[in-house]
Amino acid sequence: MQQLQHVANSICSRLLPALCSASFGGPASRGACISPGIAALQARCISTLQNGLPATVTIYEVGPRDGLQNEPKTIPTDVKVNFINMLTDAGFKAIEATSFVSPKWVPQLGDAREVMARIRKAPGVQYPVLTPNSQGLAGALAAGCREVAVFASASETFSKRNINCSIEESLKRFEAVVSAARKEGVAVRGYVSCVVGCPYQGHVDPAAAAAVAGALYDMGCYEVSVADTIGVGTPASMEAMLKETARYIPLDRIGVHCHDTYGMAIANILASLRMGISIIDSSVAGLGGCPYARGATGNVATEDVLYLLNGYGIQHGIDFDAVLRASEYITNALGRPNGSRVANALLAKRADEARRAAAKAEKEKAEAAGAA
Numbered sequence: 001m002q003q004l005q006h007v008a009n010s011i012c013s014r015l016l017p018a019l020c021s022a023s024f025g026g027p028a029s030r031g032a033c034i035s036p037g038i039a040a041l042q043a044r045c046i047s048t049l050q051n052g053l054p055a056t057v058t059i060y061e062v063g064p065r066d067g068l069q070n071e072p073k074t075i076p077t078d079v080k081v082n083f084i085n086m087l088t089d090a091g092f093k094a095i096e097a098t099s100f101v102s103p104k105w106v107p108q109l110g111d112a113r114e115v116m117a118r119i120r121k122a123p124g125v126q127y128p129v130l131t132p133n134s135q136g137l138a139g140a141l142a143a144g145c146r147e148v149a150v151f152a153s154a155s156e157t158f159s160k161r162n163i164n165c166s167i168e169e170s171l172k173r174f175e176a177v178v179s180a181a182r183k184e185g186v187a188v189r190g191y192v193s194c195v196v197g198c199p200y201q202g203h204v205d206p207a208a209a210a211a212v213a214g215a216l217y218d219m220g221c222y223e224v225s226v227a228d229t230i231g232v233g234t235p236a237s238m239e240a241m242l243k244e245t246a247r248y249i250p251l252d253r254i255g256v257h258c259h260d261t262y263g264m265a266i267a268n269i270l271a272s273l274r275m276g277i278s279i280i281d282s283s284v285a286g287l288g289g290c291p292y293a294r295g296a297t298g299n300v301a302t303e304d305v306l307y308l309l310n311g312y313g314i315q316h317g318i319d320f321d322a323v324l325r326a327s328e329y330i331t332n333a334l335g336r337p338n339g340s341r342v343a344n345a346l347l348a349k350r351a352d353e354a355r356r357a358a359a360k361a362e363k364e365k366a367e368a369a370g371a372a
């Protein structure tokens, strides 16, 4: 039975790209609305475990960028470089390293060029950076970046507050960025913020969020991450939005980016996995938040996501202990509490075990001295 499932999965994982390019002409003719029937077929074609969850998940670590962009204190470049190197050692294949945005808007990441010059770049690992416009792309290319990300919004007000232009203007800007990046052989990821709620406008129509995501995919983003920027989503609102988004973008090209403001991020991720999503953005220690999203807290913690995936036996390729070391390092460097419940529980347990072992050793030493 297991062997049969394996054969079916491997046929399907080969069939999926072929199916996408045959039905929609591949990346060149993307943006054609995918019929619900095809979307359902794609969902079945992603290699799954017997419980219907994806067998493998890609974690897109956003800690160094999303995590650090909103910190009140200036963070030394050395700390950022050490943090990214520790994440590389932990086995992440995508680490969003920094942003080439205006330092007047986000001063915390004003050392982007230096960070990119100094981090250790491991083969097979991407170090994407945010580029809001052609000026950002020029900076990223000069710094040798091989992957960039553009970021749109499903909410007009948020778009204006975050990047100082309307959604339509942003998409025009991004078209130029994506086209120039691709000419240089640089891959572009897309983001859509506020896909289930906006700090300024409140409710966001799932169809509106999906249309912006579809536009980014259509212009050549290789994958689009849909972001619950202020963490107001529930499994129900995530499912409604993903159902719409899957009409434009194959499921294996959609990432989810959940903030944990209302404590729903893990539930939302599980709902997304059940729909066939296999790309998850997260941030070590739950760092993060957008400076232009009032009241939003950090991203879902990477440690919490890994704990969820481990519980199901979903493959992710990340060394959990190395993540915990990076988590301790960055929270100590920032002087802030750890935002991961899993990290807090495990670190407390380990500290307790170490205390007990030390007490036991002390007692044995005293007994030995008494006996002598």
Ligand SMILES: CC(C)(COP(=O)([O-])OP(=O)([O-])OC[C@H]1O[C@@H](n2cnc3c(N)ncnc32)[C@H](O)[C@@H]1OP(=O)([O-])[O-])[C@@H](O)C(=O)NCCC(=O)NCCSC(=O)C[C@@](C)(O)CC(=O)[O-]
Binding pocket: 066, 069, 099, 100, 101, 102, 103, 104, 105, 106, 130, 132, 133, 135, 136, 137, 139, 151, 162, 163, 164, 191, 192, 193, 194, 227, 228, 229, 257, 289, 290, 291, 292
């Ligand atoms: C987009 C702009 C630049 C428009 O800002 P603007 O003021 O409209 O830009 P401008 O073109 O009028 O230029 C104004 C000044 O900025 C400079 N400038 C212009 N562009 C750049 C650049 N790329 N790099 C460096 N400098 C730049 C430009 O040279 C000029 O300098 P001046 O002549 O005044 O000295 C600005 O609004 C900006 O940088 N916004 C970034 C905001 C940001 O980074 N937000 C957080 C990331 S998004 C996020 O967190 C959400 C996400 C992705 O995580 C998903 C989610 O959770 O929702």
